Amino acid sequence: MNGLSKLERRRHRRDLISAVIRYGILTAVALVMIYPILWLVGATFKTNNEIFTTVNFIPKRIDFTPYIEGWKTRTQFTFTTFFLNTFQYVIPKILFCLVSSTLVAYGFARFQFPFRKFFFSLLMATMFLPAVVTRIPLYLLWKNLGLLDTYVPLIAPTIFANEPFFVFMLIQFLRSIPTYLDEAATVDGCNSFEILIRILLPALKPAIVSCTIFQFIWSFNDFLGPLIYVTSLSKYPVALALKMSIDQSSGIVEWNQILAMSFLALLPALILFFAAQKYFVEGITSTGAKG
Amino acid sequence: MKHSKIGLLYILPWLAGMIFLTLYPFVNALVISFTDYNLVRKPNFVGFENYISLFRDADFLSTLTATVKYTIFTVPLQLTFALFIAYILNFKLKGINFYRTAYYIPSLLGGNVAVAVLWRFLFQQDGFINRFIGLFGAAPIPWLSSPNGAMAVIVLLKVWQFGSSMLIFLAALKDVPQELYEAASVDGSSRFYSFFRITIPLITPTIFFNLVMQMVNAFQEFNGPYLVTGRGPLSATYLTSMYIYDNAFKYFNMGYASAASWVLFIIIMGVTAILFATQNKWVFYSDEGN
Numbered sequence: 001m002n003g004l005s006k007l008e009r010r011r012h013r014r015d016l017i018s019a020v021i022r023y024g025i026l027t028a029v030a031l032v033m034i035y036p037i038l039w040l041v042g043a044t045f046k047t048n049n050e051i052f053t054t055v056n057f058i059p060k061r062i063d064f065t066p067y068i069e070g071w072k073t074r075t076q077f078t079f080t081t082f083f084l085n086t087f088q089y090v091i092p093k094i095l096f097c098l099v100s101s102t103l104v105a106y107g108f109a110r111f112q113f114p115f116r117k118f119f120f121s122l123l124m125a126t127m128f129l130p131a132v133v134t135r136i137p138l139y140l141l142w143k144n145l146g147l148l149d150t151y152v153p154l155i156a157p158t159i160f161a162n163e164p165f166f167v168f169m170l171i172q173f174l175r176s177i178p179t180y181l182d183e184a185a186t187v188d189g190c191n192s193f194e195i196l197i198r199i200l201l202p203a204l205k206p207a208i209v210s211c212t213i214f215q216f217i218w219s220f221n222d223f224l225g226p227l228i229y230v231t232s233l234s235k236y237p238v239a240l241a242l243k244m245s246i247d248q249s250s251g252i253v254e255w256n257q258i259l260a261m262s263f264l265a266l267l268p269a270l271i272l273f274f275a276a277q278k279y280f281v282e283g284i285t286s287t288g289a290k291g
Numbered sequence: 292m293k294h295s296k297i298g299l300l301y302i303l304p305w306l307a308g309m310i311f312l313t314l315y316p317f318v319n320a321l322v323i324s325f326t327d328y329n330l331v332r333k334p335n336f337v338g339f340e341n342y343i344s345l346f347r348d349a350d351f352l353s354t355l356t357a358t359v360k361y362t363i364f365t366v367p368l369q370l371t372f373a374l375f376i377a378y379i380l381n382f383k384l385k386g387i388n389f390y391r392t393a394y395y396i397p398s399l400l401g402g403n404v405a406v407a408v409l410w411r412f413l414f415q416q417d418g419f420i421n422r423f424i425g426l427f428g429a430a431p432i433p434w435l436s437s438p439n440g441a442m443a444v445i446v447l448l449k450v451w452q453f454g455s456s457m458l459i460f461l462a463a464l465k466d467v468p469q470e471l472y473e474a475a476s477v478d479g480s481s482r483f484y485s486f487f488r489i490t491i492p493l494i495t496p497t498i499f500f501n502l503v504m505q506m507v508n509a510f511q512e513f514n515g516p517y518l519v520t521g522r523g524p525l526s527a528t529y530l531t532s533m534y535i536y537d538n539a540f541k542y543f544n545m546g547y548a549s550a551a552s553w554v555l556f557i558i559i560m561g562v563t564a565i566l567f568a569t570q571n572k573w574v575f576y577s578d579e580g581n
Contacts, residue, residue, distance in 0.1 A: 022382060036410075037397075052417055100304045108298075111297060111298025112293065113295065113297075119302060129313070129317075130507060132511045133552045134312075135539070136316075160304050160312060192295070218402065220403075221404075223402070223403075224513055228540055243404050255412065262406075269400055270399075270400070
């Protein structure tokens with residue numbers, strides 16, 4: 001019994017070839033994408049000499065000295081200070097952003113009020129508004145309030161749901177939750193705030209996890225904000241400390257130490273990403289991400 | 292949806308922020324741009340003087356050229372690449388999660404200073420990239436010490452971060468009804484033909500969104516060039532956002548820097564407006580969506 005006709009066999013072969021091509025391209029691109037990071041990890045264990053002489057990412061030996069020496073830095077502070085500093089504004093940013101964005105998204109998603117359409121367009125427009133144009137007046141505002149060289153300019157805007165990305169993501173998510181739950185709760189005598197807290201918040205959990213992760217990584221990675229507002233070394237976050245370490249080009253640059261600290265700076269984002277991968281993809285695809 | 296003014300109360304945080312942290316600074320930037328404010332002296336009104344000086348300032352004009360160049364190279368390269376990979380990933384493949392992760396990681400880490408450190412390192416004269424191409428017998432490329440090389444380094448850094456555009460494309464591709472491809476296949480059209488005649492037209496709204504977003508971002512790029520190449524040889528990678536930063540936060544010429552930021556803003560809005568104007572020529576919105 002010859003089950004496959006000539007035509008089917010030919011098609012089968014064509015499918016096989018195109019699958020091989022697809023996997024070939026995907027794997028080659030994935031290697032190019034990931035190799036720099038693998039190489040970085042390997043280089044943190046290498047001696048300076050080895051870094052500059054080999055293409056292979058696997059180090060000849062595992063030596064944690066670059067980590068220990070790099071952590072100490074050449075200043076009176078260690079990376080303990082710089083990491084703690086970073087968390088001092090990253091954590092409040094996450095909390096404020098979650099509260100304010102949820103309230104605002106709830107307002108837009110569930111109520112009809114005067115100028116709603118107009119405000120919503122304004123919210124959309126701010127997604128595309130170049131931040132470069134408001135940077136100088138904002139600096140002057142915080143300067144006049146005497147808040148330069150504090151974390152307030154970095155944290156305060158999140159109280160006002162200033163990142164439309166998060167508001168959007170939550171609005172999209174709220175729209176997918178059927179309103180009959182709200183209605184039933186209204187009949188039971190819940191007011192609008194109780195509905196948000198008791199009914200919607202539990203259902204919003206995946207979106208809230210996404211927001212937390214994105215805000216964490218973006219705040220942790222933020223460089224320009226601290227660069228403008230944080231000036232004293234004792235308040236430096238990791239981003240500024242790393243920048244400082246590559247600028248100290250006097251004497252021998254201990255590249256393995258700088259790379260070791262760079263890897264540690266990437267680690268929180270990587271850990272979070274692998275722990276909560278599915279929330280990422282959902283978050284990005286529901287709104288379109290920045291960056 | 293309930294008709295209730297209480298909705299206004301819920302959006303109040305955003306509204307307050309909109310007024311005090313967006314609209315007010317936005318207008319204020321324009322006001323400052325007409326003064327000679329430098330943090331020390333009392334500001335004097337100088338009319339269009341800042342704007343006139345800007346257009347006579349060879350440094351500023353060179354940053355505009357560099358910024359336009361950067362945008363023209365980065366955005367199409369990144370989007371084409373993102374769409375191409377998303378298209379391949381959209382076939383039912385085993386291990387799609389692994390690939391999706393691998394492609395997304397650079398976007399995730401891209402903003403971190405550590406990546407800039409790594410990048411600077413990889414592209415040094417005796418760095419990894421030159422040694423790698425050396426394995427194939429190629430001569431080392433002066434990445435950081437030639438104007439075009441330095442531009443290529445920061446463009447590649449951005450293109451490397453194509454992951455988030457790719458995920459958005461992937462979501463759009465998933466929404467293209469499978470029957471359309473089957474119908475086309477029955478009609479005997481090739482995959483190549485289906486891609487340009489079915490896939491592309493159906494995802495034009497997503498292409499448009501990504502295009503505008505990436506364009507607005509590219510015009511304001513700061514981290515990449517600031518951290519990796521600096522001004523670059525012959526100021527090849529001295530972009531306008533860096534020029535604004537230097538004038539505002541190094542030399543404290545607030546008036547001049549504000550004027551520069553408004554010029555950049557007008558250019559971005561101009562390009563956005565042009566894109567929106569061409570929209571009904573090539574972007575097809577389906578009837579169902581809102």
